[in-house]
Amino acid sequence: IKCIGILTSGGDAPGMNAAIRAVTRTAIYNGFTVKGILRGYRGLVTNEIVDFHSSSVSNIIQLGGTILKTARCEEFKSVEGRQQAYENLKAAGIDALVVIGGDGSLSGANIFAQEHDIPIVGLPGTIDNDLGGTDATIGYDTALNTIMEAVDKLRDTASSHERLFFVEVMGHTAGYLALNGAIATGSEAAIIPEMDTEVDQLAELISQGFRKSKNSAIVIVAENPRTGGAMGLAERVKKEFPQYDARVTILGHIQRGGSPSAQDRILASRMGAMAIQAIMEGQRNVMIGIQNNELVYVPFSRAVRHNKSINRDYVNLVKILSM
Numbered sequence: 001i002k003c004i005g006i007l008t009s010g011g012d013a014p015g016m017n018a019a020i021r022a023v024t025r026t027a028i029y030n031g032f033t034v035k036g037i038l039r040g041y042r043g044l045v046t047n048e049i050v051d052f053h054s055s056s057v058s059n060i061i062q063l064g065g066t067i068l069k070t071a072r073c074e075e076f077k078s079v080e081g082r083q084q085a086y087e088n089l090k091a092a093g094i095d096a097l098v099v100i101g102g103d104g105s106l107s108g109a110n111i112f113a114q115e116h117d118i119p120i121v122g123l124p125g126t127i128d129n130d131l132g133g134t135d136a137t138i139g140y141d142t143a144l145n146t147i148m149e150a151v152d153k154l155r156d157t158a159s160s161h162e163r164l165f166f167v168e169v170m171g172h173t174a175g176y177l178a179l180n181g182a183i184a185t186g187s188e189a190a191i192i193p194e195m196d197t198e199v200d201q202l203a204e205l206i207s208q209g210f211r212k213s214k215n216s217a218i219v220i221v222a223e224n225p226r227t228g229g230a231m232g233l234a235e236r237v238k239k240e241f242p243q244y245d246a247r248v249t250i251l252g253h254i255q256r257g258g259s260p261s262a263q264d265r266i267l268a269s270r271m272g273a274m275a276i277q278a279i280m281e282g283q284r285n286v287m288i289g290i291q292n293n294e295l296v297y298v299p300f301s302r303a304v305r306h307n308k309s310i311n312r313d314y315v316n317l318v319k320i321l322s323m
């Protein structure tokens with residue numbers, strides 16, 4: 001292997017730039033050349049590939065977003081699209097690939113690696129923390145901090161009025177941002193998709209009489225197309241519990257932005273360097289994960305399996321601490 005290609009794909013996440021920098025500089029340090037692929041898989045299909053040098057990644061560790069840009073690419077979901085991508089890779093002389101992205105991006109990498117002879121190493125780049133085999137993903141900590149700052153501000157206004165505030169956060173189908181956001185902000189409850197088949201979380205919350213000892217409550221709600229997220233809950237409150245004044249705040253894309261936290265920069269730097277080590281060791285089709293602060297290799301098939309469970313102790317903690 002002489003030349004390593006790098007791309008970011010899917011939703012952007014703070015810390016992707018720190019990862020790009022670490023991959024690029026570790027590769028160059030070990031004698032590889034590096035090429036940057038613009039706009040994720042789309043740039044692979046449309047052949048937007050540029051030479052990367054050490055200076056290409058100067059002064060980016062503190063920047064949110066991704067200097068390589070990112071995109072969603074339908075063509076890459078077809079055999080023909082992936083064939084074109086492979087031909088472009090070969091023509092550019094790229095013989096190993098580092099993919100930084102979320103669940104969809106690593107699913108795509110997994111399929112691509114099964115069809116074509118190219119070693120691929122993935123890095124978990126998503127604010128959602130919804131990948132298997134890793135305690136954290138790049139961008140998750142920064143997004144959590146953004147949620148914390150926003151909810152702290154809402155708390156000021158919520159406590160001036162007597163209101164039930166539903167704050168919707170991202171997470172795709174995972175409740176990590178909501179649950180840990182609730183703990184970090186001292187919110188009254190978190191409503192998360194992992195729990196929604198077991199109990200009616202809203203009815204439970206209301207039945208606890210959240211307002212008995214408090215004059216306002218903040219409930220962090222994970223986005224969830226099945227329940228309609230925070231909007232869906234507020235509608236239900238209006239109908240079933242009209243005595244409560246329910247308000248909705250959807251934090252939206254501000255959760256994806258901002259300068260990465262120290263934790264995300266360090267995680268991205270460690271994982272980026274490890275991706276090159278993985279390639280040198282002959283690893284392929286693995287994502288770099290972190291478990292108990294140790295970097296580990298996670299096969300793509302396990303990373304994307306949606307089997308990450310929520311720690312029930314955290315759910316109980318929100319309940320106990322919000323009494």
Ligand code: ATP
Pocket residue numbers: 009010011012041071072073074076077078101102103104105106107108109111125126127128172
């Ligand atoms: P996030 O979770 O942060 O939104 P993501 O990586 O999950 O990020 P997706 O939009 O799901 O984002 O996927 C990004 C791209 O990966 C898609 O646009 C597509 O090009 C590719 N991809 C996703 N799933 C597949 C698949 N099953 N086969 C081939 N390519 C895929």
